[in-house]
Amino acid sequence: MLDPVSRVRRFNRAVTSAVGALDTSFLGRGRPLGAARVLNAIGHGRSDVGEIRDYLGLDSGLMSRLLRSLEDEGLIETQAHEDDARRRVASLTRTGKREFAAYEALSNTQAESFLARNSQAEALLAAMDLIASALTRERIALGDMDPRSDEARYCLGDYYAELGRRFKQGFDVSLSRDPDAKDMRRPRGSFIVAMSDTLPIGCVGLKGTDHGYAEIKRLWVAPSARGLGLGKRLMDAAEDAARMLGIALLRLDTNSALPEAGRLYRTTGWREIPRFNDDPYPDLFFEKQIRA
Amino acid sequence: MLDPVSRVRRFNRAVTSAVGALDTSFLGRGRPLGAARVLNAIGHGRSDVGEIRDYLGLDSGLMSRLLRSLEDEGLIETQAHEDDARRRVASLTRTGKREFAAYEALSNTQAESFLARNSQAEALLAAMDLIASALTRERIALGDMDPRSDEARYCLGDYYAELGRRFKQGFDVSLSRDPDAKDMRRPRGSFIVAMSDTLPIGCVGLKGTDHGYAEIKRLWVAPSARGLGLGKRLMDAAEDAARMLGIALLRLDTNSALPEAGRLYRTTGWREIPRFNDDPYPDLFFEKQIRA
DNA sequence: AGCATTGTCTGACTTTAGTCAGATATAAGG
DNA sequence: CCTTATATCTGACTAAAGTCAGACAATGCT
Structure with missing residues (x-):
């Protein structure tokens, strides 16, 4: 029982x-x-x-x-x-x-x-999100999308909001180096969204540059989908996309206020490197060599 | 979204x-x-x-x-x-x-x-219990059961475990005045279990005495079913049972470490009275006159 | 151009689910 | 004993869902 x-x-x-x-x-x-x-x-x-x-x-x-x-x-x-x-x-x-x-x-x-x-609506909703994510986990579809699409914007909106909550100084997109949409579209780059049913629950951008490497940007996983290994899946997909585009070196910047991200990078073959840009928000920089 | x-x-x-x-x-x-x-x-x-x-x-x-x-x-x-x-x-x-x-x-x-x-099995199960209780709330069936039945024992086991967690000094049934099963069976008393589908999610005992009153014992509501007004429903059912048995005066004891219980009693017509037994655990005592 | 493949449609089914009006037998109340 | 109510069953339906074989047009591949 x-x-x-x-x-x-x-x-x-x-x-x-x-x-x-x-x-x-x-x-x-x-x-x-x-x-x-x-x-x-x-x-x-x-x-x-x-x-x-x-x-x-x-x-x-x-x-x-x-x-x-x-x-x-x-x-x-x-x-x-x-x-x-x-x-x-x-x-x-x-x-x-x-x-x-x-x-x-x-x-x-x-x-x-x-x-x-039901009086405890917030608790119920959190329970429902958790179960819905667990049930649809196998059916999370990663797909290339235009960074200007509704799904991408939804992810980015939540991503910025979360950075605003987690950075002591808040977060203002206009101060950050907001990547140009066309740098995250084929053939220069890619923008990958994870959809659970009709709900976007994660994203990652691969931004092409003119310096012989591509950057990983905007890695985000919805709170209700955390703990399912989706961050890793998104990063793998981004690496695959880079491989397809013939890119061999990846870089990214992040912030120590996002420890789970740092942990993910460190355990998946990224190595820390010195600052390579002047964006005011990041304080950690990583690089990964990918092989075909 | x-x-x-x-x-x-x-x-x-x-x-x-x-x-x-x-x-x-x-x-x-x-x-x-x-x-x-x-x-x-x-x-x-x-x-x-x-x-x-x-x-x-x-x-x-x-x-x-x-x-x-x-x-x-x-x-x-x-x-x-x-x-x-x-x-x-x-x-x-x-x-x-x-x-x-x-x-x-x-x-x-x-x-x-x-x-x-799914790795976070406990969190998922708790979420499922909560949702199942909310969904089947209208269909919670209260029924008279033998206090020795599996369903009753299940409730009592959880009840004792919870007292153990909530009392600073822990809880040992053998030190408390454990009511005799036959005092909580017709015609002396009653034991009511709330079932949601096949899961017992609450109980209350009505214990007959030889002193012209009956006692309410073992009022318990499963954590996943709290906030649904089940405590009140169980108490109402116990009062109805008392009425059917021709009992006009009810007493109960409880502990101030269980504030939600005290609140329920105070708001439903119980009045505090002096200690009427020597059980080591309770520190609050209530009485209620019921009318047919 | 020729041929296999793909996506949709049509016709001809079968199975499952559900409805409704009695028929039959038992039970309950005076 | 008579009446009314209740529980189940049977026959005669309809509607919905699902299956399957083949037709047909567009496409892809060589």
């Missing part, structure tokens, strides 16, 4: 019935669950038909029929993908957007009422 | 796919989910057909057919209830027990592998 496995299983049961309740409330909009799920996937920005099919684990025949039924309802439109006319891309019509908003409202309402029913 | 509602919804998504994965693995045993659920309900000790139907939310026709299909597979047997021949009682056959064990193994394996994949 108290053993860990029983506790996990009790959690599973509790959560299964909660999930069932949400599904049931979705049925209230008079549409089978399958169709509602496809509509919501499109509403959440998944436009590529094949991607939706994979995400929802549907057979292509079933998927096709669900799309047809949503089209017949006037909720979505499909058209051929611009680069590959075999693929189809779906988008919401005006009516579809309204209907999607109604589903969103249902989800939001049930989430709000769950929070309102 | 970081607002509380989004965090709850991210959790919901993470958990939905985890639940779906378990359902899928259940399908691997070549039986539809509905039948598997009924088999498991029976395996977990729910024998009464009506109870299973309510628990799983099934239509009586569907339920009947699922029972028939399990019978045809040779996994269960049904017979009339001994007190009421309209009701049916289901039980596992030898083959059924083997099959149930296979489902149990699936659940256990996935729970174990989840724990094994």
Whole structure:
């Protein structure tokens, strides 16, 4: 009754019935669950038909029929993908957007009422973040993104906010050497974001320079995802990206107020070197030679 | 993206796919989910057909057919209830027990592998307990139980352990006036356990005496269930039990190292009285007159 | 250009889940 | 004993989900 496995299983049961309740409330909009799920996937920005099919684990025949039924309802439109006319891309019509908003409202309402029913909301949220991160851990996807994308900006915003809290003197981006976005885009560099489901939970930038090396910048892991080895995964991905771009020497700067970062670098083959720039914030400098 | 509602919804998504994965693995045993659920309900000790139907939310026709299909597979047997021949009682056959064990193994394996994949197991389990308690809060069932039952012993064990942690001098049951089990059983008294699903999460004892009053003993709420008003519910249930037994005066003793308990008593009609026993642990004494 | 591959769609299924109106048997209350 | 209520079962449905084989057009590769 108290053993860990029983506790996990009790959690599973509790959560299964909660999930069932949400599904049931979705049925209230008079549409089978399958169709509602496809509509919501499109509403959440998944436009590529094949991607939706994979995400929802549907057979292509079933998927096709669900799309047809949503089209017949006037909720979505499909058209051929611009680069590959075999693929189809779906988008919401005006009516579809309204209907999607109604589903969103249902989800939001049930989430709000769950929070309102419980007094210790912060503790619950922290518990939920932890579990969600643990569950989706295998499904954390690292991907190259434009440093100007919403996902990248979200990470950077949280990163700066955290530096502001952790540096005694605060942190003001404009005083730091803010890398130019194009230095962190192919072919000069790269910007890698870790996504858990639709939530960006970590990032790292690889910034090309004209001095024969590239710099690692903006390594950040969301608080709820720490302890899962994501920092290491991001750094590995950045090194891979450097290798692909034919870069053999990496440098980075950091601050001793971020001890976990320093620890990561020291244990993964980086060696401390003297200051190599005049940025006011860093006080530690590292270098790593990478081999192909 | 970081607002509380989004965090709850991210959790919901993470958990939905985890639940779906378990359902899928259940399908691997070549039986539809509905039948598997009924088999498991029976395996977990729910024998009464009506109870299973309510628990799983099934239509009586569907339920009947699922029972028939399990019978045809040779996994269960049904017979009339001994007190009421309209009701049916289901039980596992030898083959059924083997099959149930296979489902149990699936659940256990996935729970174990989840724990094994994650290093911070204790933090995760605490988070899961908290969420499970919050989710099943409306479904916490208070019931009269024998103080010698497994559920009661589990509560008391945790209760003593907590007193040991919270009293400066520790806590040794044998020094305290350990109530005789029969004083907390009808018709002299009562022992009430709060169950969340299959986990005992709180208890209270009503101990009959020969002095014209009854004592409230062993009020305990599991850490993961605190802040949900369960203490109050347990006390109300104990008062109801006293009323049923025709007891009009209640007393209790407690310790100032347990401030939340004292607060509860003071705000629910108890008044402090002088020491009325020689137990070494309590330093606060209360009394409450209850009216029918 | 020829051929295999890929992504989507259609038709023709099957299985599962769920609903509803009785039928039947037992039980409970006067 | 009669009436009403309760628990389960059966038959006759419908809806939803899922499967599978093949058609078709676009693409990629040689």
